[in-house]
Amino acid sequence: MSGLTHLDEDGAARMVDVGAKAVTAREAIASGRIAMSATAARAIADGLVKKGDVLAVARVAGIMAAKRTADLIPLCHPIALSAVTVDFDLDDGGVTVTATARTAGQTGVEMEALTAASVALLTVYDMAKALDKSMIIGGVCLIAKTGGKSGDWRRTP
16 A cells, blocks of 8 residues: 555554564664753752662663553564663763664564663653653664664764
8 A cells, every 4th residue: 555564455543574584683772852951960960869869760660661652552562672771971962872772583672772761761761750850861862783584774974
């Protein structure tokens, strides 16, 4: 019908059959940012947020989210992740998160990396909202992916 992979010939949603695809090593890196007041950023850096260690909790939340991506995104395949990392860069204006997901499989891990980054950012908001309700989450995007039929891809500046 439209050439879209998640639609059948009648236009109904479907999960793509990846059974004939080769198993390859795959990696995806996603990033995003939460902007906040300098006061909130300092409280996170100094460990003074009443709910606890914001970045430690956000890291675990991001990893858990990557593992549950297929439960959240209806047409995603459940995949066995070999690794997920969630890293933070904290500065006076907020926190940038970078999430990396890896697998050896028949489909990519872009959605897992994007989900990890998004949920980590949402967790930072949840943990620090008492300090700054005007925080803004944005810029969530795929930075790079490797493996699979379409090969490697990297965002250009």
